[in-house]
Each structure stands twice: as structure tokens, then as C-alpha cells.
Amino acid sequence: xxxxxxxxxxxxxxxxxxxxxxxxxxxxxxxxxxxxxxxxxxxxxxxxxxxxxxxxxxxxxxxxxxxxxxxxxxxxxxxxxxxxxxxxxxxxxxxxxxxxxxxxxxxxxxxxxxxxxxxxxxxxxxxxxxxxxxxxxxxxxxxxxxxxxxxxxxxxxxxxxxxxxxxxxxxxxxxxxxxxxxxxxxxxxxxxxxxxxxxxxxxxxxxxxxxxxxxxxxxxxxxxxxxxxxxxxxxxxxxxxxxxxxxxxxxxxxxxxxxxxxxxxxxxxxxxxxxxxxxxxxxxxxxxxxxxxxxxxxxxxxxxxxxxxxxxxxxxxxxxx
Amino acid sequence: xxxxxxxxxxxxxxxxxxxxxxxxxxxxxxxxxxxxxxxxxxxxxxxxxxxxxxxxxxxxxxxxxxxxxxxxxxxxxxxxxxxxxxxxxxxxxxxxxxxxxxxxxxxxxxxxxxxxxxxxxxxxxxxxxxxxxxxxxxxxxxxxxxxxxxxxxxxxxxxxxxxxxxxxxxxxxxxxxxxxxxxxxxxxxxxxxxxxxxxxxxxxxxxxxxxxxxxxxxxxxxxxxxxxxxxxxxxxxxxxxxxxxxxxxxxxxxxxxxxxxxxxxxxxxxxxxxxxxxxxxxxxxxxxxxxxxxxxxxxxxxxxxxxxxxxxxxxxxxxxx
Numbered sequence: 001x002x003x004x005x006x007x008x009x010x011x012x013x014x015x016x017x018x019x020x021x022x023x024x025x026x027x028x029x030x031x032x033x034x035x036x037x038x039x040x041x042x043x044x045x046x047x048x049x050x051x052x053x054x055x056x057x058x059x060x061x062x063x064x065x066x067x068x069x070x071x072x073x074x075x076x077x078x079x080x081x082x083x084x085x086x087x088x089x090x091x092x093x094x095x096x097x098x099x100x101x102x103x104x105x106x107x108x109x110x111x112x113x114x115x116x117x118x119x120x121x122x123x124x125x126x127x128x129x130x131x132x133x134x135x136x137x138x139x140x141x142x143x144x145x146x147x148x149x150x151x152x153x154x155x156x157x158x159x160x161x162x163x164x165x166x167x168x169x170x171x172x173x174x175x176x177x178x179x180x181x182x183x184x185x186x187x188x189x190x191x192x193x194x195x196x197x198x199x200x201x202x203x204x205x206x207x208x209x210x211x212x213x214x215x216x217x218x219x220x221x222x223x224x225x226x227x228x229x230x231x232x233x234x235x236x237x238x239x240x241x242x243x244x245x246x247x248x249x250x251x252x253x254x255x256x257x258x259x260x261x262x263x264x265x266x267x268x269x270x271x272x273x274x275x276x277x278x279x280x281x282x283x284x285x286x287x288x289x290x291x292x293x294x295x296x297x298x299x300x301x302x303x304x305x306x307x308x309x310x311x312x313x314x315x316x317x318x319x320x321x
Numbered sequence: 322x323x324x325x326x327x328x329x330x331x332x333x334x335x336x337x338x339x340x341x342x343x344x345x346x347x348x349x350x351x352x353x354x355x356x357x358x359x360x361x362x363x364x365x366x367x368x369x370x371x372x373x374x375x376x377x378x379x380x381x382x383x384x385x386x387x388x389x390x391x392x393x394x395x396x397x398x399x400x401x402x403x404x405x406x407x408x409x410x411x412x413x414x415x416x417x418x419x420x421x422x423x424x425x426x427x428x429x430x431x432x433x434x435x436x437x438x439x440x441x442x443x444x445x446x447x448x449x450x451x452x453x454x455x456x457x458x459x460x461x462x463x464x465x466x467x468x469x470x471x472x473x474x475x476x477x478x479x480x481x482x483x484x485x486x487x488x489x490x491x492x493x494x495x496x497x498x499x500x501x502x503x504x505x506x507x508x509x510x511x512x513x514x515x516x517x518x519x520x521x522x523x524x525x526x527x528x529x530x531x532x533x534x535x536x537x538x539x540x541x542x543x544x545x546x547x548x549x550x551x552x553x554x555x556x557x558x559x560x561x562x563x564x565x566x567x568x569x570x571x572x573x574x575x576x577x578x579x580x581x582x583x584x585x586x587x588x589x590x591x592x593x594x595x596x597x598x599x600x601x602x603x604x605x606x607x608x609x610x611x612x613x614x615x616x617x618x619x620x621x622x623x624x625x626x627x628x629x630x631x632x633x634x635x636x637x638x639x640x641x642x
Contacts, residue, residue, distance in 0.1 A: 071612075129474050143579075145471065152580025153450050156613045159577040164570055164608055167487055174610060249485055254578060256480040258464075259473025287485055289495060291392075292477045 252287020438630025573608020
């Protein structure tokens with residue numbers, strides 16, 4: 001009988017669990033739910049425990065893989081903190097779960113886990129080296145090198161969102177100018193557009209976007225910017241092209257530096273449409289040396305990348321035993 | 322009896338060979354000589370063969386490690402080309418040497434080999450992950466990750482010299498603006514200074530440098546710029562600070578992306594003095610996220626890094642057998 005794997009995803013606002021037989025590609029059982037209002041680490045852990053026990057129906061998993069939406073230390077299995085949910089500081093999540101389910105557990109941050117998921121089950125199948133990049137509320141990344149996660153000396157590898165691509169660019173929360181995250185993340189992209197519209201009230205540029213937002217600048221978010229760009233709004237097109245440019249330079253730089261086979265791109269901003277993708281592909285190609293070849297592909301697993309990556313993490317525990 | 326290792330370095334203008342007992346840190350015998358005027362691949366190979374046969378004194382090496390100063394493919398053992406010496410296109414150097422010495426050989430480009438040398442015998446001893454950066458006529462790099470060379474999917478990893486740090490910067494030969502090589506390599510640094518002096522003949526800034534060069538702008542090279550900077554010349558100080566800034570951003574970006582323990586810096590430009598090192602250390606620290614820790618150290622092996630790296634390459638052949 002194939003061993004059972006329990007996969008868990010602490011996604012910030014969403015919690016998910018799945019059970020799968022090792023080597024299979026369909027959930028036996030899976031469930032996701034929103035974190036309740038006023039959630040904290042304790043309530044999130046209780047919810048996940050009960051989701052999982054419910055899915056397991058009394059069976060014991062052979063291994064547990066966990067994706068955590070925030071800084072987490074794979075080596076010790078400890079969550080450093082969450083930027084979304086209070087109370088996570090230095091939580092020994094691996095130990096808590098191992099005690100609850102009497103099975104070995106491995107945890108890592110969501111970008112590393114999603115990278116592993118795409119490598120094992122998604123756009124990176126059969127590929128020996130890749131960088132997974134998520135472009136969403138923030139911009140993060142996770143490496144697979146030689147078919148294995150590369151986490152860096154201190155588990156901090158993959159922070160492509162805080163590589164500088166334009167030192168003259170606007171200031172990022174991290175303190176530097178022109179980080180990829182400052183230029184390409186959804187909230188910053190929207191902020192940039194809102195600020196422009198506020199200080200250029202009479203301009204023709206951006207009128208379409210303004211109308212789509214019902215003249216309420218607070219309603220401006222990446223999907224609306226994409227829609228306006230698709231309908232020809234110049235301001236929206238500029239915003240999307242700038243994001244694509246920043247991601248393209250970062251990919252080209254990473255290609256020159258590490259020369260992976262593949263870049264896999266996921267996250268909400270990657271749904272921004274053709275202009276975004278065309279720009280980033282062109283700029284990445286221009287930035288990389290001609291002899292540095294690589295492919296760029298959209299993520300395949302979508303929201304399930306962390307959960308499937310958690311399966312891959314757990315599989316490694318079984319193989320190592 | 323310990324097996325003997327033959328280490329070879331095709332350095333462009335210099336050729337070197339050394340013989341060492343596996344595990345030891347002193348040459349039994351080593352020799353270097355300049356490539357003769359009008360050298361080509363064939364004459365360089367003949368010279369190396371005769372240097373090596375001379376050093377070996379009839380003994381057979383257990384393995385051969387080779388550093389090549391230009392694009393070379395480790396997987397096939399083939400030199401792609403040399404930017405300095407004609408006739409190297411697609412030379413099967415590994416096979417040629419294996420036939421000559423009846424021993425297994427491994428070749429790689431000089432940056433990768435020097436990285437391995439510093440890791441095994443130099444500034445990176447005991448360190449699991451590092452990026453070696455050489456800042457000289459060009460700017461190149463080589464990775465050691467998990468204690469092993471990381472060459473990339475196509476053997477092109479380490480091209481930190483062609484990562485963009487200032488898209489608004491001057492155009493590099495590679496076609497992009499603001500590459501590290503364009504801002505920090507010796508020849509470009511000198512060119513930038515010469516161009517400024519040519520178009521600002523009456524300016525006070527740079528007068529000291531001009532005098533040190535005997536008013537001959539062609540005599541301006543990195544050592545002279547360093548000297549002028551040390552004596553307080555503002556133009557020279559700016560040139561060195563700009564180079565340090567570019568290297569610092571590139572290091573900070575690489576730290577965020579890969580999180581290695583250590584950066585090892587070698588090559589002539591790293592002798593530019595305190596201003597260069599202070600600037601690059603400060604900017605690297607500012608560019609990396611606060612939680613991304615790393616060390617920066619000068620290379621220890623100097624000109625011998627490729628030859629000692631070749632020893633490390635050859636050792637791996639012995640271990641693998």
C-alpha cells in the first residue's frame with residue numbers, strides 16, 4: 001500500500017490541506033478555507049489540525065509537507081514570523097505538527113515550496129534547474145538547482161524581488177530604490193498609477209482607467225489596470241510595461257548569474273496579459289548574454305503550487321528514510 | 322604513495338603548469354612562461370605539453386586539471402574559443418591532453434576554476450557556498466554551491482560582469498547599458514577617465530592624475546588611477562567609487578538572489594585600495610536585505626588561483642574513480 005502524504009498550506013489569508021498517496025497526482029481529499037477575521041497563529045494551527053484530521057479520517061500520514069506564507073526556516077522547522085497573521089514569531093511548527101500527527105514534517109516558505117511544486121508536478125517537470133518567481137502582493141522566488149531546492153546559506157535565497165534593477169527608481173519599503181518588487185508588485189503598480197492620476201487630473205492619459213474605476217482611485221488594482229491597458233489606455237500600458245521591464249531585467253540578470261534552464265512565473269500580476277509577458281520576455285532576452293539560453297513559462301499549478309510543493313517536500317522525507 | 326596531479330593554466334598571455342601530490346599544498350615542481358608573440362592554440366598546447374613533460378620527469382599523473390582563460394565546456398572538455406589567442410575554436414583540449422599524458426583530464430574556464438581554487442585552498446576554505454569574482458580586464462565569476470562548482474545548465478553561470486546595475490549607464494560591448502563590467506573593469510574605468518579629461522581640458526578636477534600620466538592620457542590605467550585617488554584626485558576618486566558602487570550593487574543583488582556565505586574578490590582592480598573596498602562593502606550591505614548575511618574577502622591565491630583550482634578539479638577526478 002502506498003504511504004499517505006499530508007500537505008498543508010498556511011497561505012496568510014487562506015488555509016489548505018490535502019491528502020495524497022505518494023507518487024500519485026490526484027488528491028484523495030483536499031480542503032481549503034479562509035482564515036477567520038481576527039485570526040492568529042493559534043487559531044490558524046487549530047483550523048489546519050482539524051482540516052487535516054478530517055481529511056485523514058483516522059489514518060496516519062507517512063510524512064507531512066508544509067508551505068508557510070512568510071519567513072520560515074527549513075533547517076529547524078521554525079516559523080520566523082508572518083507579515084499577515086499575528087503571533088507566529090518563532091513558532092516551532094514542525095514540532096507541533098509532528099506531535100499532532102506522529103509523522104515527520106518538513107516546512108519551508110511558500111516561494112521555495114511552490115518552486116518545488118512546479119518542478120515536481122507543474123511547468124518545471126523534467127527540468128534540472130529553475131527559478132520560480134511569484135509576482136503578486138510582493139515579489140518572491142525559489143530555486144531548484146540540480147533537481148533540489150537551493151535555499152542559500154541562511155535559507156534566504158530567492159529574494160529576486162529585492163534585487164535592484166533601477167538605482168534611480170522609486171524607493172521600496174526595504175530602503176532601496178528600484179527593487180523589482182517596487183516596480184512590479186501589484187500594490188506598488190496600483191499606487192504608482194493612483195499617484196500619477198492624482199497629480200495629473202486634467203491629463204488625457206489615464207482617463208479610460210479613471211472611468212473604469214468609477215472615478216474612485218482607491219478602486220484601482222492590477223486587474224483594472226490590465227483591463228484598461230487591453231483597451232488602449234496609455235497610462236495603464238506604461239504601468240504594465242514598466243512592471244514587465246523590471247521583471248525582464250531581473251530574469252536576464254539571474255540568467256547571466258546562475259544560468260538555470262527555466263524561469264516559472266506565477267502570481268496575480270502574471271495575469272496582466274500580453275503586453276506584460278511580451279515586455280518581460282524581450283527585456284530578459286536583451287539582458288542575458290546571447291549564449292545564455294533559458295525558457296520562461298507561466299506557472300501551471302496556480303494557487304495549488306504551495307500545496308503540491310508541500311507534497312514534494314514530504315516525499316523527500318519518505319525517500320530519505 | 323600519493324598520486325600525482327598535473328595542473329595546467331592556459332591564461333591567455335601566460336602559460337603555467339604545476340605538479341603536486343594529491344592532498345598536499347606545495348608544488349613539487351611548477352613553471353610559468355609567457356605565450357610567445359604570434360602564439361596560437363597549437364603553439365600554446367605544444368608549450369604546455371613540454372612544460373608538463375619536463376615537470377613530470379617521466380612519471381605519469383593520476384589526473385590532470387586545466388584552467389582555460391576563455392569559454393570552455395566542462396561537460397565535453399572542449400574549448401569554445403579564446404578572446405586572446407587565435408585558433409582555439411572547438412578544440413577538444415581534454416582529449417588532446419588525455420592522449421598525451423594517458424590520464425583523465427578535466428577542463429573549465431578560469432573563473433570557475435579559480436573559484437574552486439579559492440574554495441579548496443584559499444579565502445573560501447571551509448565555506449560551503451561562495452561566488453568568486455575577478456575584476457580585471459573583464460569581470461567574471463564562478464560559483465561554488467554545496468561545496469561543488471555550479472556551472473549552470475549550459476556552463477554559463479557566473480557572468481556577474483554582465484548583470485545590469487544601472488540601466489541608464491554607459492553602453493557595454495555586450496550591447497546593454499550599465500553592466501558591471503562596463504562600470505568596473507580596468508580598461509573601461511581608464512577609458513571613462515580619459516574621455517572625461519579629453520572633454521574637460523581646463524578643469525581642476527583630474528589635474529593630479531593628468532600630471533601623474535605625464536600629460537599622456539594613453540598612460541592612464543587602473544594603477545595610476547588608484548595612485549591619484551590615494552593622493553586626493555577627485556576624478557580618480559570618483560572613478561574608483563563608481564567601480565566599487567557597481568560591484569557592490571552586483572554583490573548585494575547576488576546575495577539576495579542566492580544567499581551564499583562568501584564573496585571572494587580577485588583581479589587587478591581589487592588592488593585599487595581602501596576607497597574601492599569601503600564603497601563596495603557599504604553598497605553591497607545596503608543592497609542586500611538586512612537578514613541576508615554574507616562575508617566579502619579578498620582572494621588569497623592571486624595569480625595561482627587557476628592553477629590551484631586545476632588541482633582541485635583533478636582531485637575530483639581521482640575521488641570519482
